[in-house]
Amino acid sequence: MITEKFPSRLLENAVNEFAKLPGIGRKTALRLVLHLLKQEKADVELFSNSLIQLRNEIKHCQVCHNISDVDTCNICSNPHRHPEEVCVVENIKDVMAIENTQQFSGLYHVLGGIISPMDGIGPSDLEINSLIDRVKSGTVKEVVLALSTTMEGDTTNFFIYKKLRELNVKISTLARGVSIGDELEYADEITLGRSIRNRLDFESTLSQ
Amino acid sequence: MITEKFPSRLLENAVNEFAKLPGIGRKTALRLVLHLLKQEKADVELFSNSLIQLRNEIKHCQVCHNISDVDTCNICSNPHRHPEEVCVVENIKDVMAIENTQQFSGLYHVLGGIISPMDGIGPSDLEINSLIDRVKSGTVKEVVLALSTTMEGDTTNFFIYKKLRELNVKISTLARGVSIGDELEYADEITLGRSIRNRLDFESTLSQ
Numbered sequence: 157m158i159t160e161k162f163p164s165r166l167l168e169n170a171v172n173e174f175a176k177l178p179g180i181g182r183k184t185a186l187r188l189v190l191h192l193l194k195q196e197k198a199d200v201e202l203f204s205n206s207l208i209q210l211r212n213e214i215k216h217c218q219v220c221h222n223i224s225d226v227d228t229c230n231i232c233s234n235p236h237r238h239p240e241e242v243c244v245v246e247n248i249k250d251v252m253a254i255e256n257t258q259q260f261s262g263l264y265h266v267l268g269g270i271i272s273p274m275d276g277i278g279p280s281d282l283e284i285n286s287l288i289d290r291v292k293s294g295t296v297k298e299v300v301l302a303l304s305t306t307m308e309g310d311t312t313n314f315f316i317y318k319k320l321r322e323l324n325v326k327i328s329t330l331a332r333g334v335s336i337g338d339e340l341e342y343a344d345e346i347t348l349g350r351s352i353r354n355r356l357d358f359e360s361t362l363s364q
Numbered sequence: 365m366i367t368e369k370f371p372s373r374l375l376e377n378a379v380n381e382f383a384k385l386p387g388i389g390r391k392t393a394l395r396l397v398l399h400l401l402k403q404e405k406a407d408v409e410l411f412s413n414s415l416i417q418l419r420n421e422i423k424h425c426q427v428c429h430n431i432s433d434v435d436t437c438n439i440c441s442n443p444h445r446h447p448e449e450v451c452v453v454e455n456i457k458d459v460m461a462i463e464n465t466q467q468f469s470g471l472y473h474v475l476g477g478i479i480s481p482m483d484g485i486g487p488s489d490l491e492i493n494s495l496i497d498r499v500k501s502g503t504v505k506e507v508v509l510a511l512s513t514t515m516e517g518d519t520t521n522f523f524i525y526k527k528l529r530e531l532n533v534k535i536s537t538l539a540r541g542v543s544i545g546d547e548l549e550y551a552d553e554i555t556l557g558r559s560i561r562n563r564l565d566f567e568s569t570l571s572q
Contacts, residue, residue: 161463163425163456164433170418173411177396186457188385192415193422193431200419203381204412207400210378211408214401217371223401225372248371249394255369 167193219290221266221283222251231255231263238262240297244287244316246270246309250302262300265290270303270312279315287316291325298326305332375401427498429474429491431456439463439471446470448505452495452524454478454517458510470508473498478511478520487523495524499533506534513540 162168167189174185192200216222217229224230231237231251241262245251251264267282290296299320303309313329320327333351334343343351370376375397382393400408424430425437432438439445439459449470453459459472475490498504507528511517525535541559542551551559 161460163430163437163439163459164418164422166414166418166422166433167431170414173414176411178399179392179395184387186460187387189415189418190456191386193419195419197419200415203384204416206374206378206381207397207408208412210374210397211401211403211405214372214374222371223375225374229371231371248398251371252369252394 220264221268221286222264223248236261239295241300242287242290242296242298243300243302245302246304254302260300262298265299267303267312270306270308271315272308282312284316284319288319288323291320291323296325298328301327301329428472429476429494430459430472444469447503449508450495450498450504450506451508451510453510454512462510468508470506473507475511475520478514478516479523480516490520492524492527496527496531499528499531504533506536509535509537 162171170189170192171182171185174180174188175182177185180188192203195203213225215224215227217224217232218227219232220229222229222231226233238261241260242265243254243260243262244265244267245254246267246269248266251266254260254264265283265287267284267287269277269282271277271279271282287299291299299316301313301316303312317327331354332347333354334340334347340348370379378397378400379390379393382388382396383390385393388396400411403411421433423432423435425432425440426435427440428437430437430439434441446469449468450473451462451468451470452473452475453462454475454477456474459474462468462472473491473495475492475495477485477490479485479487479490495507499507507524509521509524511520521537528535539562540555541562542548542555548556
């Protein structure tokens, strides 16, 4: 790395802070900081305060552990959602992705990560016990496991499955298959194999 | 764009603020904000306060108009630099780039932009009058024009040249030519043409 000669310690501080963010290199950090320097003081305060406020005031929903402004999040407190279906996801981005499809009307359970021994994350670091308690409380009829199709995701799926199979609850997982819009020749063989094995009745797909 | 359903207004605010930065899309903004959310409160405050402090306390050097923590910047107040050479640049990033080469021991003059009628930037929006006053004050023997080789840069160069040519000062500009490490066949023809016309005595390049 070239030595940077900053004309100002304040500038250097701000660049150092920005460069700590993931995927932001020092050149990008400098560009962003110089952009902020050209904005009105009030706008820079708005930017900075939005982050401090977020960090200090954010809550986690006591039911699903998604982040929320209130004790029980908008999804969990929505009377039109179906509390008997619970979709288990890794993090809040997955909740947003599934909500965007508008295909799920149940509630969520955010684990806060997946089991990953390499990163030192075990079951006790995740919201797995609270999921089991939630199922035991009796309302939940179906648990939809919606974790990544990685080794860690599969491990976590299997761990949760073992904990839940004694309880009276249906356990399902996301359908895997060829992505819509994908050409067959570019699909990987495991995905393609699964989508042949789990083939669907054609008529049932016509209404989707 | 897909509609985003944020689980929290605080989160949405912070993402909106981040997405105002140049080159930061909404997906990146969400990723950065969720990263900050996982950091300690004190670290988020450090990040935010570094920006507010920068914006509120930064000064511009009264001599060269570079940004600075003090009234006269470190370069202008350095007795080992040569005040008779002044390098005219567009912005502070250019100062840093030239400083990194360690090939210039004079002072700078930061214009704060270049003449660009399309963006509504005229000579009076830039630090051109202060440059002329600086030259008139008598210390400056050489002005090095180091602006971008764009139409706007050339316009600004020529504008400054017209203002200064009556004064007793040498006006030079950066050498243009084939970049070091470039293959000839990929050099554009204007650059290649200029580097042939302004060819150098070979022996003079041996010591560089």
